[in-house]
Amino acid sequence: MKKTFIVANWKSNMTTLEANNWLQEISNFQFPISNKEIIVCPPFTLLWDIRSYLSKHNFPIKIGAQDVSPFDQGAYTGEINGKQLKEFVEFVIVGHSERRINFNEDNNILEEKVEMARKYSILPIFCIQDKNTQIPKSVEVVAYEPVFAIGTGTPDTPENAEQVAKYVKENARIKTVLYGGSVTPKNVKKFTQVSTIDGVLVGGASLYAQEFLAIIKNA
Numbered sequence: 511m512k513k514t515f516i517v518a519n520w521k522s523n524m525t526t527l528e529a530n531n532w533l534q535e536i537s538n539f540q541f542p543i544s545n546k547e548i549i550v551c552p553p554f555t556l557l558w559d560i561r562s563y564l565s566k567h568n569f570p571i572k573i574g575a576q577d578v579s580p581f582d583q584g585a586y587t588g589e590i591n592g593k594q595l596k597e598f599v600e601f602v603i604v605g606h607s608e609r610r611i612n613f614n615e616d617n618n619i620l621e622e623k624v625e626m627a628r629k630y631s632i633l634p635i636f637c638i639q640d641k642n643t644q645i646p647k648s649v650e651v652v653a654y655e656p657v658f659a660i661g662t663g664t665p666d667t668p669e670n671a672e673q674v675a676k677y678v679k680e681n682a683r684i685k686t687v688l689y690g691g692s693v694t695p696k697n698v699k700k701f702t703q704v705s706t707i708d709g710v711l712v713g714g715a716s717l718y719a720q721e722f723l724a725i726i727k728n729a
């Protein structure tokens with residue numbers, strides 16, 4: 511059975527206490543999730559706590575990172591590399607517009623990050639901003655995230671998202687396309703019911719356990 515991806519991107523938010531409260535709230539869910547692939551992408555500082563909590567409670571959520579070093583281990587002060595991440599995560603977000611804009615990440619760096627993730631068997635969730643964004647060759651999962659829709663409360667239309675998803679599936683041979691940008695419990699179904707859209711990447715709404723649960727339920 512094909513699963514619908516629901517990915518939480520916490521960005522630079524959450525302390526250990528806040529994350530712990532979130533996990534406790536979310537583990538009270540009461541509905542079937544076997545048809546959903548739920549992935550939470552916390553900041554690096556929370557990877558240990560989250561992995562421990564999830565494995566202790568045998569909870570069906572997978573973990574992703576929000577970044578990976580373009581370099582392997584070595585003298586790269588401040589970087590977290592793929593080998594280190596592999597101890598905690600199965601996924602990593604690469605190419606988010608916030609990193610392209612605020613940290614000047616260009617196509618070359620993004621390609622190196624994708625390669626480093628693949629080297630350590632971490633699946634990159636590669637963000638594209640429109641249908642013409644360059645996608646590195648080994649990418650399998652893409653998230654279409656138009657900049658105007660991120661954190662603005664103004665999502666793209668499901669029709670536009672469908673067009674982009676169709677285009678990248680046909681032209682870049684991508685298997686899985688997610689939509690991201692102002693996804694809420696109210697609008698999530700409009701995206702996930704589109705046959706070419708395989709799930710959603712959720713920023714702001716994923717910080718609130720009840721909202722995220724409602725998104726999972728309604729997707």
Ligand code: PGA
Nearest residue numbers: 660661691692712713714
């Ligand atoms: P948003 O962010 O849901 O807050 O719009 C999405 C994202 O940037 O991944």
